[in-house]
Amino acid sequence: MPVITTIDDLRRIYKRRVPKMFHDYVETGSWTGQTFRENCADFEKIYFRQRVAVDIDGRSTASKMIGQDVAMPVALAPVGMTGFQCADGEIKAARAAGRFGVPYTLSSMSICSIEDVAEHSPYPFWFQLYVMMDTEFVSRLLQRAKDAGCPALVVTLDLQLMGQRHMDLKNGLSVPPKLRLPLLMDLATRWRWGLGMLGTKRRFYGNIIGHAKGVENLTSLYGWTSKQFDKKLDWEKVKQLRREWGGKMILKGILDAADAKMALQVGADAIIVSNHGGRQLDGAISSIRALGPIMDAVGDRIEVHLDSGIRSGQDVLKALAMGASGTYIGRAYTYGLGAMGEAGVTTALEIIQKELDLTMALCGRKSIADVGPDILHIPKGFSGDWQ
Template sequence: MKNVACIADLHRLASRKVPRAFFDYVCAGSYEEETLRANIDDLRKVKLRQRVLVDMSGRDLSTTILGEKVPLPIALAPVALTGLQHGNGEILAAQAANDAGIPYTLSTMSICSIEQVAEATGKPFWFQLYMMRDRSFIAELIGRARAANCSALVLTVDLQVLGQRHCDVRNGLSVPPEFRLGNILNMATKPAWLLSVLKSKSRTFGNLAGHVKGMEDVKSLAQWTATQFDQGLSWDDIAWVKSQWPGKLILKGILDVQDARLAVKSGADAIVVSNHGGRQLDGAASSISILPDIVDAVGSEIEIMFDGGIRTGMDVMRALALGAKSCLVGRPYAWGVGAGGKAGAAKAIDILAKELDVTLALCGYKRVADINREAVAVATSAMKVTAPAHC
């Protein structure tokens, strides 16, 4: 990972190493990508308050996530098809997260299965669940997560219908998938990637293959999954999930104060303020613009995590200053996996940690636990951030 200085470097490196269709899959937002861009742009509009002549020695980036002490206020978010960024991509990302001491979240739509990740890591991880109409399959899937000693269940609540990503349609990553000559030729130009995938433990949806009768290949599994997203999913179903899952429950995809209050009533342990990385409702508000209102409404009642647009350690600082307890990071580590496997994922985590450390110091804080809205100098008017009284 020489000459990699920032997440943008990992993005560029991955773009050269990963076949176009799979690289685009991670990068894309839905429709015109307004929300994808807003996630990034609105974070950058939050200007931090620089302090000087403050004792910056002995800094501490540690915090707690779901009651567990971690060295960084970061968890790796679920990213589907990480195993097609690099062979065994989910395992490599989980191992990098373990080495850093932070949580890793495995997607339902992963290439490596729950069992493969558990065997290769030997440590607990989080499992992200998409609710499907086949409740017997979902009950089995949750049971497999329990058997693998997963430490939290992350229920995605904003995917009852699938937002269209135009580049996926153009690249043939539709339902059913189209194996186009252009994609095959492009893969042939990536021999290192091809070798890693050929040597991987799985090359299909590992959590589905062998568990859905008659659905063994990528094409049939993709078709089955597309018919299974439960459009009838409602708050009443949270109780059923809790009956199947006795551990910590995180609801991912909360972007409205009323929904945040309902999440508290549901008995969830935490929520993730998120718009699915701009991959669902295009034209939705950015995650960071909604975060302060949700924090003000329910921050004293439930743990609040943040997801959407993080590309730097400064972005992590911005989210923490506006009230998040921790941040989920997706695309940066996925680009790291594509750029260099486990080493690339580790580099992404290291970059974010070092940038956060410097930012913490220059904002005049010693501990992540002390960050508050006084760290914000300027924010968009929609965020309703109150300036410090002594400013």
């Protein structure tokens, strides 16, 4: 095993061990991939201000996200089909996150069910919802999340229809996956992954099959999923979900200041500045560019989090310094999961926390509460001078 010191080290192992179909699902964006690339590249345009001769002893990365104590302001983002990246992937990720002291967000398109994760991980986890046309199913799903003790609901707003993801189409990635010859040949070479999948009973969409009306197997799941995303989702429906859930609600997929203000009006506890990791509207601006105008619009009246493009603790620190109070990693922990299972998720979190801590120290800060824009050099016009 090579010495692992960066998220990119995990990514290289992940690429070797996980089937191409599932690797490409994580590693590509929609259309040309412009937004997918710029999510990361735009972080590199922001520089730190080094400070010296400052007492940096006794540092801490501890913070809070929606009132919950966290070891660092980083949550594991909802990633669909995580159980195809590694056998029992959602359970392993939830355990690693809980043990580390950060939130895990279970996708409604997970392989392991809400109940499975709750049974096999002793740590509370957040639940992410795609708003579906079948309102009875959605209500039951929310109740199941309540019964499992989920302290927060993350509602994804930017997937009323699927962005075109060329590699997923070419690889035959669908619900269920199309078992073409190239895929079968690729699966045959990933023996470590294959042994794991053979050893688990969790190979299907546990939150949907057997719970949605008429969906009893993978064949019926395809027809149901293809028409279920709610194209009529509007702010009134978000309000209804807020009332039905009754607990902490986070709205994911905010890129515009006007939408951030609407989230404030419907009573959300937090928003996630996000472009779905570059997998929806290609040509949209990166999340880190969108953050400034959104902070200007809502200030401290609502908790502002950020995802899309974070691959290091330095990226986390830049987002926090620009006003975010929390961040999310998706690809970064998925690399660790596919590379080394539960231990790989822990390794990813350790890498990010160490980078966050060391960079904060070299900028002359001892705690997350002390971090602000004065530790950064931000290019003029970074957030855009648009017409």
